[in-house]
Amino acid sequence: MPVVSIDQVASHVGKEITLRGWLYNLRESGKLIFPQFRDGTGVIQGVVSRTENPDAFQALSGLPQESSLEVTGLVRADARAPGGYEMQVTAVTIIQKITEPYPIQLKEHGVDFLLENRHLWIRTPRQAAILRIRDEAIFAAREYMHKQGYVLTDSPIFTPSSCEGTTNLFEVDYMDDRKAYLTQSGQLYVEATAAALGKVYCFGPAFRAERSKTRRHLTEFWMLEPEAAFARMDDMMALAEGLITHIIQSAVEHCPKELDTLKRDVKLLETVRPPFPRISYDEAIEILHKHGNPTPWGEDFGGDEETILSSEHGRPVIVHHFPSAIKAFYMQPDPQRPELALGFDILAPEGYGEIVGGGERISSYELLMERLRQNDLPEEPFRWYLDLRRFGSVPHSGFGLGLERTVAWITGAEHIREVIPFPRTIYRIYP
RNA sequence: UGGGGCGUGGUCCAAUUGGUAGGACGCUGCACUGUUAAUGCAGACGGUGGAGGUUCGAAUCCUCCCGCCCCAGCCA
Secondary structure, three states, X not given: OOEOXXXXXXXXXOOEEXXXXXXXXXXXXXXXXXEEEEOOOOEEEEEEEOOOOHHHHHHHOOOOOOXXXXXXXXXEXXXXXXXXXXXXXXXXXXXXXXXXXXXXXOOOOOHHHHHHXXXXXXXXXXXXXXXXXXHHHHHHHHHHHHHOOOEEOOOOOEEOOOXXXXXXXXXXXXXXXXXXXXXXXXXXXXXXXXHHHOEEEEEEEEEOOOOOOOOOOOOEEEEEEEEEEOOOHHHHHHHHHHHHHHHHHXXXXXXXXXXXXXXXXXXXXXXXXXXXXXXXHHHHHHHHHHOOOOOOOOOOXXXXXXXXXXXXXXXXXXXXXXXXXXXXXXXOEOOOOOOEEOEEEEEEOXXXXXXXXXXXXXXXXXXXXXXXXXXXXXXXXXXXXXXXXXXXXXXXXXXXXXHHHHHHHHXXXXXXXXXXXXXXXXXXXXX
């Protein structure tokens, strides 16, 4: 008997197949029972009649949710079945019968309980759909970068110092009484590989000990960070635009079932096409003032400001030319207006916040030294980074794309913790 | 790091503001040949986050502690 996954049953109508998986739910109705099976690719309803198949009926009758099993039966199209297909079960092999109540019910649960049982929560259709979309997003992102000629050069996770200041770093014991820090960004290292290979990117986890407790923050999140020699800010805005569009459209194209499971309004994603609106920081301040938001020039934007700026467009919005004072030390100043940095942020629609931050990096040795001193950063750990400005320095630019915020936006997730298999937040490191 | 909020059976919630802590789900059993988080009936188990205090009496009021949630800041 061929073993078929549930997402393939449509092409096996009228045939007898075997499914391997778990009992998702069981509805009993007298001499008929309707077990629902799941195998990770989907859920299908079975039908078993006591009179026609007493052995299978007895095996499934009263079987607790999430017991593991192998079932064989005839696939039929039936409008009465959820999903349109069902299996008329002929044979059942129980692999493990659960002997205690399964913790996750098909009812409502609180956030704390679900996170405490994250290892089981991910078995539910909604969570499984989110994780599949996450996979699609990662695949699409790497595919796009590869096709654009970018080489994956991953940055180290242990680092000797910080990228953007010494606070918010996780310190760990290294060898022989030395200290190391978990990376908060791979950017500095891709600047080095960009000088070696031209167009590069890294993709991996970043760690921030920020005591943030919002729905947009994790202490461990994944970031994709391109860096290109000779690229300017405009090049990076175009790359980010193309990358985001490709990720979104790949998800729309390849994950319709998952988006449907999540009841996501796909129209809000289909409209995501280039070009994205580009707003300078100066213009953004004007827009905010028109909307009665009093943010003075020189201040950074918060959630409210981001929502105002992104609300008018069905696409992400690019804000560029921020004041240098509110951006990282390595940002190249605008030659026309040195008080501005050649940096940009991309704000996702629907309040999902900043998903990209990037810009052009300082290429001058002298200016970089000056900025290190201004920010009270030690010179020694940055010696290698300064070398990049001593040996064939060129203009170069890059950005960081936050994977979880992007996936949260695609899936319409209420909280970013739903879009990573095992979220790490300020108060939770279990399971 | 500030501001606000919440902790009641395994889970999700109630308790008329200080007066006998209940219900639903889940679990067990029975009934039911088209269920859609099935339904109906019956049954069993089981709880006020912790420590003090006020009071004749505390889930309820006070103090401290613990856990969690939301918002802001910071950022992706």
